[in-house]
Amino acid sequence: MRKIFVFMLAVLLALTMTAHAEAAKVMTSFYPMYIFAMNVFNGIDGIEIDCMTAPETGCLHDYQLLVGDMMKLSDAAALIVCGAGMESYLPDVQQQFPELAVIDCSQGIALLAEESDEEEAELNAHTWLDAQNAIKIVNTIAENAVLLFPEYAQQIASNALAYTDKLEALDMQLKDQLSPVQGKAIVTFHDAFPYFANAYGLQIAAVISEEHEETLSPAQLSQVIETVREAGNPPLFTEPQYSAAAAYAVSAETGAPIFTLDPLVSGDFEKDAYEAGMQRNAEALLEAFAQ
Numbered sequence: 683m684r685k686i687f688v689f690m691l692a693v694l695l696a697l698t699m700t701a702h703a704e705a706a707k708v709m710t711s712f713y714p715m716y717i718f719a720m721n722v723f724n725g726i727d728g729i730e731i732d733c734m735t736a737p738e739t740g741c742l743h744d745y746q747l748l749v750g751d752m753m754k755l756s757d758a759a760a761l762i763v764c765g766a767g768m769e770s771y772l773p774d775v776q777q778q779f780p781e782l783a784v785i786d787c788s789q790g791i792a793l794l795a796e797e798s799d800e801e802e803a804e805l806n807a808h809t810w811l812d813a814q815n816a817i818k819i820v821n822t823i824a825e826n827a828v829l830l831f832p833e834y835a836q837q838i839a840s841n842a843l844a845y846t847d848k849l850e851a852l853d854m855q856l857k858d859q860l861s862p863v864q865g866k867a868i869v870t871f872h873d874a875f876p877y878f879a880n881a882y883g884l885q886i887a888a889v890i891s892e893e894h895e896e897t898l899s900p901a902q903l904s905q906v907i908e909t910v911r912e913a914g915n916p917p918l919f920t921e922p923q924y925s926a927a928a929a930y931a932v933s934a935e936t937g938a939p940i941f942t943l944d945p946l947v948s949g950d951f952e953k954d955a956y957e958a959g960m961q962r963n964a965e966a967l968l969e970a971f972a973q
């Protein structure tokens with residue numbers, strides 16, 4: 683009896699190991715890319731997707747690679763990145779793993795320059811907050827995935843088609859829903875919303891923290907307060923991933939009301955998380971201008 687049990691255990695273990703070895707691993711750099719990849723690889727058992735950063739992490743600005751990240755990349759078939767400078771560690775990864783296929787999702791997107799006082803203007807990497815860009819990102823992932831995993835080409839293509847149909851519908855809905863707030867000015871916490879503003883007709887009057895820092899110096903704070911006053915005290919939008927302290931300080935001085943916009947860099951690992959998050963943002967904007 684005991685012998686049979688040991689034998690069965692060995693068979694089970696062997697099966698598990700084989701199954702594990704057969705699944706190709708696709709890494710994503712952070713949350714929004716993971717959600718898009720979840721949809722592209724939906725129902726494909728032979729591909730295992732993973733996210734390098736924890737779901738509660740914010741944007742990757744200044745993110746330093748951890749030993750665990752390198753371990754995760756060591757047996758990955760591909761790495762999906764946002765691109766446009768979001769993953770500043772990318773050159774190190776490519777040097778360490780020259781064989782790793784990198785899917786750069788900024789391909790084919792008209793990139794905006796980041797608002798910055800620094801001399802060399804960096805690109806703004808928050809592309810995914812325009813649903814039309816999300817469609818391009820999904821198509822970039824799918825086109826590259828079909829080449830990397832030709833055995834799943836059909837499933838990948840049909841997944842991408844179904845998901846981009848949903849994103850088209852979402853984009854139309856958002857444009858329709860946000861038409862009453864066309865041209866309205868908003869103040870955001872960090873420079874995450876220019877693509878969103880361009881797509882849905884809003885004006886970003888000021889950004890509270892240009893360097894993505896949670897605390898501002900008194901000089902930076904009075905500069906923001908001045909800009910907000912000049913813009914007529916438009917609503918301020920905090921972000922769930924960052925401290926709202928600076929926004930409250932600006933609000934206390936100007937009387938500008940506070941709401942929340944989510945750059946969708948963290949959240950539940952659900953396939954419809956992007957659509958749900960974009961809808962929540964639209965509702966927050968409508969609420970901000972309803973008074």
Ligand SMILES: [Zn+2]
Nearest residue numbers: 741743872874
């Ligand atoms: Zn950001």
